[in-house]
Amino acid sequence: MESVVLHGQNYNKKCQFGKRAVTPPNVLGRGGGGCILAAKMRMFAVALSIGAGTMFLVSLDSVVDNLIPVARKYLIEFYGSEKRANFAWGWVVSARSYGIAFGCFCAFLCSDCPSRKWPLVGSFLISFIGGILCMLIKVPEFGIAICCLGRFLSGLGSGLAQVIGSAMLAEIPQIRLRGTCLASLTVWACVGELAGLFMSLDTVLGTDETWHIALGFPVLIIPFTLATLLMAPDSPRALLLLGKENAAFESLKFYQNSEDWIPSLKDVKMELYHNYWPKPNGQNGTSQEVPLLEKGRGIGEFFALRCRFGTGKFVRPLIIGAFVLTLAHLDDWLWISYSTQAFENVGTAPSDAQRASLWMAFPQHLLFRDCHFCAIASGSAYSVAPELFQQSDRIMGTALIGISQNLFGGFLATIALPLMNGSGIEYVLVPFILLNIAYVVVISKKLPETNGKSFYEISEKFSDKMPEFPSLTQYLRAFTRFILIMGRKTVLLFHLIGKIVI
Missing domain, CATH: 1.20.5 (Single alpha-helices involved in coiled-coils or other helix-helix interfaces)
Incomplete structure (x- = not known):
């Protein structure tokens, strides 16, 4: 019988986890290879649903770019001046970034929540409600405020979903498919960006009669993602760490093949030993330090955060992940949201400016899709950030990264349009180019390879010492x-x- 030895204990397919011995289900017992294919199909269906409900909603950001020409007419008529109209549109655009930042903060507050599935379902519903509110921008008197609220709520839902969804995507597949699942987030982001640029064209929904529908149209994909997610079990990794063996094995049966169960269990046991169990003192065998979760449990997330900030295992990946994921969105904040306006400023007709923005987006998206099909986890910022953290830190770490990323992005999105119109496009594009050069240099030097590595192996690349x-x-x-x-x-x-x- 296949077994694995961890720290002097032997674990085989009848695994002693907690106080009960539970025999995992034999996934290959019925149908052999057919069950292997079925497990993969179920896992990829859930992964694609998570990606569609999280990163496809990037289309809510790109859709506002091509809507600038038609929205400006309405806003100038509503406010009576172009300056006030531009200011209002800047807040409509940036409200979603601030919502994402607040959503990441909420994810941080519930970082030790035992479930992945139900918080994700709730975040999808919040995004859906926010998208519907965005369509009410033409409501007399209060339409702009309702739209800003809707974009904030859609951002709140997306912030929660991006953090929790990426954590769940990192936990449900076997190690060899983890990079592919996480890279699907990048593909969905690219598809969403293109979809937003396309549906906001003046030949699709970007007309005087239908542009308000385009503001929230992408959220109509959420009911389909919810249908898939509601039929799927929670993350087997989270359930195992909670000691819910029966539910965890049912989840493993749903997502993975029996041949992948032992490697998955080994990865969990390694993390459990190093991050949750007290470390013995070499001389007297007593506990030298209390595990981080025990310090934080029952006291509050901020105490747990203070404890985590005392170790390099949390701070080092946090710094690297924040740099990688924040600068990866520069194109959204400094270019994608306002590229149509940039083309108009140099004399391009509005309809031609919309199409130019759409065509300029294709090379980047094709490159990211190539990274996905090669299953290069480190080729995407969306993929690598959740992989850098240990199980106990994954939600909190990615949430803090999301907060810093979207506060920075909201600030840039608020000032980019007035800066572009008032001072010139060079004041936007030159910092954009310089920061991208710095991005490439830093990740080539500091970012560890995560492809094909277990979470324990990745965590071992970071020192316990605080960075200096x-x-x-x-x-x-x-x-x-x-x-x-x-x-x-x-x-x-x-x-x-x-x-x-x-």
């Missing part, structure tokens, strides 16, 4: 000293000028 930035610290100290010296000299100068004047 000696050069940055020296620079900050020197800068602080310079500010203090200049402040003192400025005060003395004003005193001297005051004496001379008096």
Whole structure:
């Protein structure tokens, strides 16, 4: 019988997990290869549904780009001035980014929630309600406010769904398919971006009569994703860590083949031993430190967060993941949302500007789809960020990354249109190019390879020691000293000028 030895204990297919011995179901017992194919099909169906309900809603961001020409007419008529119209549209665009940031914060608050499935279902429903509210932008007097609320709610749902969905996608497949499942998020983001640009064309929904429908049309995919998700079980990994063996094995039967059960269990046991169980002292065998979850449980998420920020296993992947995932969205914030406006500013007709934005998006999307079909997990920021964290840190880490990412993005989306119209497109595109160069350099040097690695193997690449930035610290100290010296000299100068004047 196939078995695996972990820390002196032997685990075979009758696994002692908790106090009960539970025999896993024999997935190959009925139909052999047919069951293998069926398990893969079920797993990919759930993965595609999660991607459709999370990253396809990127179309809610790209759809506002091509709607600028037709929306501007309505907003100028509504507000009576182009300046106020641009300001209002900037808030319509950025409200979703702020909603995503708040959604990530909510995901952080429930980071130790035992379930993955039901929070995901709730987030899909919030996104759906928000999308429907976006379509009410033409309601007299309060339409703009209702639309901003709708985009905020759609962002709130997306923030929750992106964090929880990526965590669930990292946990349901076997190791060799994890990169493919996570990379499907990138494919859905690309498909959603193209769909948003397409449906907002003046020959589709971007007309004077139907443009308000385009603002929320992408959320109509959510009922289909919910139907699939409601029929699927929760993450087997989360259920195993909760000690719910029977439910976990039923979930494993749904998502994986029996040949993949032992590697999956080994990965969970490794993490359980290193992250949840007390570490013995070499001399007296007593507990040297309390596990992080035990410190945080019953006290609050902020205490747990403080504990996690004391270890490099959490802080190091958090810094790398925040850099990778934040700068990966620069094209959305600085270009995709306003590219049609950029073409119009140089004299392109509105209809031609819409089509130019659509065609310019194709090369990037084809490249990301190639990364998906090669199953390169590190080829996508959406894929690699949740893989960097341990099981106990995955929701909290990706939530914090999402908060920083979308607060930064909301700020950029708010100022990009006025900056582009007032100062020139070079003030947007030059920082965009420079930051992308920095992005490539940093990830090539600091980002570890995650493809084909277990979560335990990935976590071992990060040191327990807190990261140190000696050069940055020296620079900050020197800068602080310079500010203090200049402040003192400025005060003395004003005193001297005051004496001379008096």
